[in-house]
Amino acid sequence: MNKSIFTLPMVTLIFTASLMAQTGSTNPPVTTAFAVLTKSVESKSASVGQELILQTIKDVIVDGQMVIPRGSKFVGHITEVETKGKDMPQSELYIVIDKAVRKDGVEIPLQAIIAAVGAPQSNSLSSDPTYGMMHSNEPKMIGSSPGSAVSIGALPPGSKASSTAAVATANIKGQPDEPLLLNDDSRGAVGYEGLSLSWHLLVPPPVTVIASKGKNVKLESGTQVLLRMAPPRLAN
Numbered sequence: 275m276n277k278s279i280f281t282l283p284m285v286t287l288i289f290t291a292s293l294m295a296q297t298g299s300t301n302p303p304v305t306t307a308f309a310v311l312t313k314s315v316e317s318k319s320a321s322v323g324q325e326l327i328l329q330t331i332k333d334v335i336v337d338g339q340m341v342i343p344r345g346s347k348f349v350g351h352i353t354e355v356e357t358k359g360k361d362m363p364q365s366e367l368y369i370v371i372d373k374a375v376r377k378d379g380v381e382i383p384l385q386a387i388i389a390a391v392g393a394p395q396s397n398s399l400s401s402d403p404t405y406g407m408m409h410s411n412e413p414k415m416i417g418s419s420p421g422s423a424v425s426i427g428a429l430p431p432g433s434k435a436s437s438t439a440a441v442a443t444a445n446i447k448g449q450p451d452e453p454l455l456l457n458d459d460s461r462g463a464v465g466y467e468g469l470s471l472s473w474h475l476l477v478p479p480p481v482t483v484i485a486s487k488g489k490n491v492k493l494e495s496g497t498q499v500l501l502r503m504a505p506p507r508l509a510n
Contacts, residue, residue: 306389306458307501308332309348316492317355317365326350326369328499331454334374336505342382347375348501353481358489366485368474374506386503387473388482392455393465394496456500466493 309328327347334342354368371386456464463469468488474481484491 303505304502305334305336305505307334307342307348307386307503308454308456309499309501311493311495311497311499314493314495315352315367316490317357317367317486318490318492320352320355320367322352322354324352326352328371328501330374331498334506336507339508341506341508342374342376346377348384348386349373349375358487364485364487365489365491366483367491369482369484370479371482371501371503372479380508382506382508384503384506385478385480386501387475387480388471388484388499389502390456390460390471390500391463391466391469391484391493392460392498392500393463394494394498395453395455395465455498458500460500 307330309330312327312329315324315326327349330342330344330346330348333340333344348371350369350371352367353370354366356362356364356366356368358365369388371384371388373384374382376382462471463484468486469491470485472483472485474483484493486492
């Protein structure tokens with residue numbers, strides 16, 4: 275993998291230039307999206323190929339059209355994991371965002387980076403009592419069959435992501451009004467001490483690198499995420 279990493283002052287310019295080269299457009303717009311991490315991830319236990327699920331907390335609007343409704347998913351995966359050691363000055367998680375999956379099952383490929391993350395606060399999803407109950411039963415929920423106690427009114431069939439505690443909580447209570455910790459101009463790791471973000475943008479797909487000077491990079495469940503992406507489009 276190309277190890278050229280770009281820092282915050284350069285990322286918007288280079289990401290836009292990368293999209294220009296890939297799309298042929300001389301003025302490619304960049305769309306932002308807000309989402310919440312549905313399950314904690316940390317470098318000490320993460321593996322290459324591990325799936326990452328983010329749930330949208332605001333509609334994504336492109337040219338006046340709602341393309342990705344609130345409550346949809348962004349699906350990504352981990353491409354590389356580094357642990358601080360003798361030859362490695364910091365621990366790192368490399369993340370690629372692959373696609374959006376709407377609630378109606380429509381999938382939209384994405385070119386996106388994680389521009390900022392915000393640590394969950396006391397009123398976030400992770401502190402919701404319904405979420406806590408669901409999370410404690412999550413292994414049972416994942417393996418349960420239709421008609422079992424934990425599946426009643428909570429888990430629509432046919433969706434792996436719908437078996438997570440975050441999605442089950444939303445199905446029971448409705449999508450919560452998650453207070454935004456980030457805004458369109460947010461950058462880096464907000465509320466996380468010692469974490470930093472950088473990006474690999476020269477060769478697609480764009481890669482977000484989340485790093486820590488410590489032995490572990492950890493993002494808690496309920497972490498808010500700001501994505502910057504080429505405007506997603508629905509197939510005609």
